[in-house]
Amino acid sequence: NDTATSGWLYFLNYAVEVRKGEEFVLYKYEELKKPVWKKNIIQRNIEVEDIHNENVGEFEMFVENVCGKDPVRKQGLMSAIGYLLHGYKNPSIAKCIIFMDERIPEVKGDSNGGTGKSLVGNFISMYKNVAKIGVNDYRLKVDFLFEPVNFDTEIVIFDDANYRFPFDFLFPYITGSLEVNKKNKSKITIPFSKSPKFLITTNHTIGSSGVSAARRKYELEFADHYNEDFSPADDFGHNLFTDWGNEQQVLADIFALNCVQMYLEAGLFQHDNVVVNSKVRHVIDKTNKEFVEFMFDAIRSDRIRPNIKFNRKELFEEFKDISEDPAEQKLHTFSKWLSVFCSQYKLKIKS
Numbered sequence: 378n379d380t381a382t383s384g385w386l387y388f389l390n391y392a393v394e395v396r397k398g399e400e401f402v403l404y405k406y407e408e409l410k411k412p413v414w415k416k417n418i419i420q421r422n423i424e425v426e427d428i429h430n431e432n433v434g435e436f437e438m439f440v441e442n443v444c445g446k447d448p449v450r451k452q453g454l455m456s457a458i459g460y461l462l463h464g465y466k467n468p469s470i471a472k473c474i475i476f477m478d479e480r481i482p483e484v485k486g487d488s489n490g491g492t493g494k495s496l497v498g499n500f501i502s503m504y505k506n507v508a509k510i511g512v513n514d515y516r517l518k519v520d521f522l523f524e525p526v527n528f529d530t531e532i533v534i535f536d537d538a539n540y541r542f543p544f545d546f547l548f549p550y551i552t553g554s555l556e557v558n559k560k561n562k563s564k565i566t567i568p569f570s571k572s573p574k575f576l577i578t579t580n581h582t583i584g585s586s587g588v589s590a591a592r593r594k595y596e597l598e599f600a601d602h603y604n605e606d607f608s609p610a611d612d613f614g615h616n617l618f619t620d621w622g623n624e625q626q627v628l629a630d631i632f633a634l635n636c637v638q639m640y641l642e643a644g645l646f647q648h649d650n651v652v653v654n655s656k657v658r659h660v661i662d663k664t665n666k667e668f669v670e671f672m673f674d675a676i677r678s679d680r681i682r683p684n685i686k687f688n689r690k691e692l693f694e695e696f697k698d699i700s701e702d703p704a705e706q707k708l709h710t711f712s713k714w715l716s717v718f719c720s721q722y723k724l725k726i727k728s
Contacts, residue, residue: 379464384637386462386504386630387413388423395634397641401428416506416529419630427627434628435613435621436500442612443493445479445600452639452646454497454597459640461501461532461574462633470644471552472595473544473575475583479598479654481661492599494578496609496617498534501576503618504633505531508573512538523557528567535577540662542577544584544594551575551593582658595645598652660721664714671696672718689715689728 379385382397391403392413403425406413444450457474476494501507508525512535526533535542555572557565567573577583584590603609610616621629639646660669675681675692693711697703719726 381465381467382641384463384465384641386634386637387418388421388630389418390422390424393423393428393634395637395641397638401634401638403428414529419504421626421630423627423630427631428634430627430631432628434632435617435625436629437632439493439496439609439613439617440632442602443497443599445602449646449648450598450600453648455636455639456643456646457595457597458497458501458633459636459638460595460645461576462504462637463640464531466570466572466574468552468569471569471593472645473547473551473577473593475594475596476576476578477582477596477598477655477658478580478601480601481654481658481666490580491603491605491608492601493603493609494599495536498536498576498578499618500629500633501532502534503629507532507534509534509536511536512542520558521560523555524559526555526557526567526573528565528571530573533573533575535575538577538579538581538583540579540581540583542579542581542583544590547575548589548593582655582662596652596655598654656721660718663717667700668696668711668714669718671699672715 384395386393386395390405392406392409394402394404396402403423440454441451444454460472461474476497478490478492478494480492498507498509502509506529508523508527508530510522510525510533523533550572552569554569555567557567559565583596584594603612618629657669672681675695680692680695681687689712690708693706693708696711697706700706715726718724
């Protein structure tokens with residue numbers, strides 16, 4: 378099993394141990410003190426000389442592109458991949474990884490898509506036993522939501538979650554044991570130490586901006602380098618993974634090991650630049666884009682200033698003047714939106 382300071386990836390010819398602060402170690406299977414689950418073995422070889430290959434492969438280039446060529450964001454994504462590939466579970470840093478788009482849609486509820494989030498999920502699936510669950514609102518009410526999960530499932534991927542995804546539904550499973558209900562079979566409970574980690578891919582924001590939600594998620598934004606009109610296949614001239622030769626696959630394997638190493642060294646990387654638009658998108662999803670732009674303008678122009686009283690009704694009338702649907706705007710809703718805006722940006726509001 379993986380430990381707090383080491384992780385394993387199992388290839389056909391060698392088991393590779395990643396140790397915190399040390400070089401990778403390759404073991405023949407007869408050298409191991411305990412057996413390995415057959416389903417955990419990656420169906421390809423890795424060679425001793427491969428470990429020292431320092432070339433940058435196509436998948437690492439792809440990661441740099443989806444991170445907007447920003448080394449800080451690349452470090453954040455690599456640490457998240459490492460977290461998911463590392464089987465050890467520490468209750469104090471139990472997180473759900475969330476891949477979301479950086480670009481803010483023009484209309485609430487619209488999705489951009491095609492930015493590469495699911496491709497990273499597919500990359501992780503090359504190394505770990507994954508249960509992928511397509512998410513629709515009705516699915517989350519079904520007793521058998523976790524039916525694809527087994528004792529050997531290491532990661533659950535909720536793919537393409539929409540902005541109504543009830544993140545608090547996952548709270549007990551992120552930090553505790555997982556109860557799996559299968560049709561016509563007995564219910565099984567997987568203890569926390571053996572239960573899978575969670576990844577959500579979405580074109581929206583997930584969960585509230587409250588402390589409970591923030592404590593249980595690690596968000597990463599994908600730049601719009603790729604989109605519906607320009608795919609990684611257009612960029613590299615072929616499909617990633619399926620059209621690779623041996624060299625690119627080896628470089629991807631080394632990148633995976635480096636991600637685990639990075640996570641062991643520094644944990645999930647924390648930096649304000651890892652997410653760029655998450656805050657404003659959370660507010661937009663709970664209000665609307667027109668209101669958020671109005672608030673930023675009111676603050677920039679000093680119509681709202683710290684410790685100076687303002688007339689909420691007058692501000693509301695200003696907002697109605699610029700609104701596309703003034704008849705739809707209500708003072709009560711405007712007041713609620715003010716609270717949401719201030720809460721997200723850690724501003725105190727006093728009536």
